[in-house]
Amino acid sequence: AYQRLWESSHVTLQELLDREQPLLEPVPERERQSFQYRVASLYLRYLGLLRRFDTIYDQMVQPQKRRLLRRLLDCVAGRVLELKDELVRVDLSESHCLDRVLQDLKLTPADLEVSIPKYFLLEQSSAIRERGQMLAEILSRMGPVSSQEDFPRMHRTEAIILVQKAERARQGRLRATFMKEIQKEEERDWKIRGDGQRKFSQDQAALTVQKVWKGYLQRKRTQQDRQTEMEFIGMLSPPSQVEHLDIMFQACLGDDIRRLRQIEKEEEFQAAMEKAGSFLRETEGPDMKEKMKEQICQWFIECHALTGRFPDYPDESLGGSYLIFADKTPEQVRMELETQVQESKKKEQEKSEEKEKDQKEKDKKRKKKGKKEKAKKGEADVMLKVLPSKFTPAISAGHVEYLNLWKNRQESVHPSQNFDSEALREEKRKELEQEIRVQVDELMRQELRNLRLAVDKEEERPLKAPKKKPGKKTGKKKEKDLTPDRSVDSLYRELVVFGLLKKSETVALKDYIGDCLYLGSTLTLANKLPMPSLFDIRQNMALYAVLRLGSPDIHAMAPLIRSLLLVGPSGMGKKMLVQAVCTETGANLFDLSPGNLLGKYPGKTGAQMIVHMVFKVARLLQPSVIWIGNAEKNFYKKVPKEERQMDPKRIKKDLTKAIQLLVPGDRVMLIGTTARPQLAELKGLCRVYERILLMPQPDYASRYVLWKRMIEARGFQVTQSLDISALAKVSDGYTPGHILQAIQSVLNERRLLQVAKRPLVASEFLGHLAKLDPVYREEEESLKDWYFKTPLGKKSMKLSKDQLEAEEARLAKEKKRK
Structure with a gap:
């Protein structure tokens, strides 16, 4: 079943790869809606593919297939994140109205749900368990925390009077109910006496009883038919869930059994890899080494015979002796080395020319400030296009590997899902060849020096180190380590003791209940701006936080998001979402809320030390979530008198610097929550929090x-x-x-x-x-x-105004024509 699902998934994947190239072509601004439709349809198709690959990877047993599936799963998840960024860039909104696309693709709202890969928690379950035990041990040593509230003490007499009042009120309510029933019974008896009992004949009485009984039976039968119909069309759940629960239990049991088989097959595969590696190293390694040496020596002789001098040995960064083994003649290799040097010189010249051109263009732009409208039209013609993907080449490579290795493989040969020994040996042979080539390159470089001295009487020609490309410095800024002599365990314990590292509650992301917006496109057509639903909030948390923090491979290549701000009234579940992110990814939870920092590490150096320790431990024990409740307090426009002692703005500068130091691969995310963002300075808040999610009341x-x-x-x-x-x-x-x-x-x-x-x-x-x-x-x-004062909100308002003005202009033109 999973093999068939894998085959159908690759058919879909081939269709999606064919659709990628047209999106790279620029599209004019007037075709924004059709461009958004194409990006949204591609996004939904990739979401479905992510769900299928997650199911297959979770249940497939064969270890070699699972390695390919893991790469494809991570790459598809990364492509989903890239397309989400493209949708935000096109829609200028964090939530999207995809109901029309869903209808055209014949999908249901359930297909909008972001599938969280199960391996996020399964593969690091032991690490999470150890970390939880360590945290529990530290908290137990600290002693019981006095979290019980101090209730106001009451005098014994007052307590007795209070109990008496409650008991008398209870007895009074019971007596009133009893008297009411007696009164109703007396009224009923009085009516019977006054009217007199009506006498029926035997046939009339039988007829009356039959009418009542048949009416009761028909109403009951109609109600049962209606209930059955509603259950059949899925509007009501069946009253007895016993059979359903039994089926679900059996299915879950089968899933767990397959996961145990995965572990067994993986252990067998690891043992076979070690055995195959040592066997190939002993049997084929010496022959491989001698063959490489002979080929390189032959290359030396042919180059000397053709050019009269020995060649320069290719540098290791260029591939070393792999250039010689690539089925090329000595002349071709020499020509390639020479062309590489010439190309580097040409590139330097082109860069200098480009700099001059850029300078000239800047001067021209300064002179043409008065002609803004024409410039805007020129920009709009090429505004919309999808940025090149980092994940598409890897997806394409995985698809090609599937076609070459697994598509036409007969599964009846491996009914027990054992590994393929031939593919394993081929893979280990390639690894061994790379290892031996590095060793041979070192030996033959020395051999080349000796030949030059012996034949040409020539000293070694020093190789010029490749020049670094000029441009912006890309790399991690060096951060001063304030705790160089301390271990991670000691810092971890200190943060737990001071309450800066807390145990997160176990909350699944699916427990954040909410339905999607079904009339988004209708509201947009009516020129009404649709607000995000609770479903959109849950989906954005899965995309921005869970998928990125769950896998190091996805985080390293996906568009970098360091921080999130959840804005909404109290009671919207902002803290619950933070706990859910920690639960789904197994992340540590650090609390830097202003109220939690009161009285801890006082002074300017103390604030610097807090931020440094938290971010250092968060990086070393990834994944990590740093939560700041009441995030507006760090950026107060004016600090209230009652909070001046707290000094909520003391970590503002250090927090801004620490966020900028996070790079791809650092699975650390800052999540702020606030109900009163109006009190904060907007510029500073938007500088720290890259994405802002508005949480309006539920529809x-x-x-x-x-x-x-x-x-x-x-x-x-x-x-x-x-x-x-x-x-x-x-x-x-x-x-x-x-x-x-x-x-x-x-x-x-x-x-x-x-x-x-x-x-x-x-x-x-x-x-x-x-x-x-x-x-x-x-x-x-x-x-x-x-x-709507935030950067994205301003762009969204401007776009809606432009669209409204264009619609009004179009209607005015139609009126004139009429």
């Missing part, structure tokens, strides 16, 4: 899913008596945190016992919702206004 679809899932999570079965649609409408303006509080208040253990006799109804939640303060429209509008 109707998300609220419906929130109510349903949260009630079911408390152990209650949602029935037709509970109108979730009404609850979703009534709770407009409330956050997921408010909805959770209302559900926890109503659905306690006592209420769970009463469900059989008294079904759950929507009105029970209204009283608790009414006690909570919703997110008022003014607060939400102020957050939106702030977001």
Whole structure:
């Protein structure tokens, strides 16, 4: 089954590789929508491919296939991240309206979900377990933390009076209920006495009973038919989940068994690799070495006979003696070496000419400041095009390897999923050849020196070191190590003791519940700017944080994102998302919130030491998440009087410098959360946080899913008596945190016992919702206004205005024509 899935995946992959080249061609600005459609469709197809490769890699047993699948899985995940960046660049928004693309590709909203590779946690489970044990050991040595709140003490007499009041009120409520029932019963008896009992004949009585009974049976039958129909079309879940759970249990058991077989086959493959390497080194190594020496000596003789002098030995950086073995004549090798020298000289000349041209162009641009409109039109003609991908060549190479090695391989030959010994020997032979070539190159360089001295009486010609290319210095800035003599363990322990490194709660990213926006394209056509849904927030966290932090190969080549800022009202689940990122990637959680730094490492040097220690340990123990709650406090426009003692801005400069030092390969991410970004200086905040995700209140679809899932999570079965649609409408303006509080208040253990006799109804939640303060429209509008002042928000507003003006101009032209 997984082999067939792999074959079909490569058919899809071939189609996607064919679509890559047309996107590199520039597209004029007026074709923005069609360009966005093409990028979005490619993005969705790659998302589906990522999901399939993850499933195959997780369950495929054959070790050699799994190595190729791992490379393809990482490269496809990296390509998804690249296309996400392209969508942001085209849409000028962090969330995208892909409902029209979904409909055209005949996909469901579930296909928008970003698949998180399972190997992120499976392959580092032992390291995560050891780190958790170490953290638990340090916390246990610190002693029990007094986290219990100090309740106000009450005098004994006051406590007795309070208990008496509660007991008398309970008895009063019971007595009132009892008296109400007695009163109703008396009223019923009085009505019977006044009206008198109506007398029926035997046939009339039988007819009445039949009517009632047949009506009851028909209503019951109709209700059952409606229930069956709703279950069939997927609108209701079946009442008995026993069979479904049994099937899921069997499937999970099969998955675990295959993972155990993967470990066994991998151990066998490792042992076979060592054995094959040592066998080839003993049997074929000496012959390979002698053959290389003979070929190089023959090359020396032929070059001396043709040119009258011995050649220069190719440098190791150029491939060494591999140039000689590439089926080339001595003249071709000599010509190549000479052309390389000439090309380097030409490149230097071209660069000097380009610098002069650039200078002239800059002067021309300064003179042409008055002609901005024409320049803008020229730029717009070539504005939209996809940047060259770093992952596409690797994907193409993996696809070619599959076609050459595995496509036409008969799987019946390997029913037990053992490794292929022929492919293994070929691979080890190539590795051995590279090892021997390095050794032979050293020997033959010395041999070449001796030949020059003996034959030509010529000393060694010194090889010129290749000149470094001028330009911008690319590399990591050197950071001064403030703790050079301390080990990682000691720094780790100190951070735990001071509360800067915390244990993250186990929260899966899928637990952040929310539905996608189904009418995004409709709102866009109506010139209304659609706000991101909770589904978009979850998807962006998976793309920006989880996929990058989970794999070093993906992080090293994917577009670099060092920091994220989550902006939204309290109760939107910002801290939960931070915990979910740590759970999905096995990352350490560092807390640099201003409130957590109060009284720790005082002074300017103390702030510098905090940031240095946190970032040093985060780099050494990757992956890591550095969380800053109330991130606006680090960038206050004006510090409030009550917070001046805290000095929330003291790590501002050091934090900005430390973020800039993170490079591709450093799986460290800074995630800030804030509910009041208006209090912060916008420029400094945007300099530290590269991506800003706005989290507005949930829409109707998300609220419906929130109510349903949260009630079911408390152990209650949602029935037709509970109108979730009404609850979703009534709770407009409330956050997921408010909805959770209302559900926890109503659905306690006592209420769970009463469900059989008294079904759950929507009105029970209204009283608790009414006690909570919703997110008022003014607060939400102020957050939106702030977001549209950020760099990406400004670009988005400008684009929408330009599109609106173009639409108005088009309508005006049509009116004139009419």
